[in-house]
Amino acid sequence: MAVGDENLVSVVRGLASSNPDVREGASETVCDWLKSFDRREVRLLSALLSFLVVLETEPDCCESELNALGGLTETGFVQQDEEGVMTHESGSRAGQDTTTYGSSSIRGEPGAATPGCKPPNRLRQY
Numbered sequence: 001m002a003v004g005d006e007n008l009v010s011v012v013r014g015l016a017s018s019n020p021d022v023r024e025g026a027s028e029t030v031c032d033w034l035k036s037f038d039r040r041e042v043r044l045l046s047a048l049l050s051f052l053v054v055l056e057t058e059p060d061c062c063e064s065e066l067n068a069l070g071g072l073t074e075t076g077f078v079q080q081d082e083e084g085v086m087t088h089e090s091g092s093r094a095g096q097d098t099t100t101y102g103s104s105s106i107r108g109e110p111g112a113a114t115p116g117c118k119p120p121n122r123l124r125q126y
Contacts, residue, residue: 002038008045015048015065020058027064034071042077 003011011033014026030045037045049069056062072078 001036002041003033003036007033008041011045012048015045015052020061023052023056023058023061024064027061027068030068031064031071034075037072037075037077039077042072042075046072046078 011026011029014022014029017023017026027049030049046069049065049072053062053065053069056065
């Protein structure tokens with residue numbers, strides 16, 4: 001099953017929006033559609049979210065992005081390696097900064113530090 005390219009592009013645009021309400025809504029859409037994504041869509045979204053969550057400045061958006069990322073790991077298409085870093089079935093790591101995430105923070109265990117969420121600035125508009 002797949003959500004399709006048009007829906008996927010719409011979610012990606014929402015995740016990369018400069019509007020925090022749109023970013024949060026897109027993250028919630030990812031959570032709502034977890035059972036509908038195929039392997040390619042999960043890989044793309046997990047890589048994108050693992051990159052974007054490091055840049056996130058809004059705590060509510062950060063939480064929604066982490067929830068979406070956690071949900072994507074439950075699809076079976078994304079796993080965590082022994083260091084707690086998200087990997088795809090091929091063994092490649094998701095995103096560039098996932099090493100900052102311990103396995104406890106991905107799972108949202110009590111006392112886990114929240115990665116990112118206070119970067120110097122948001123994505124620049126081009």
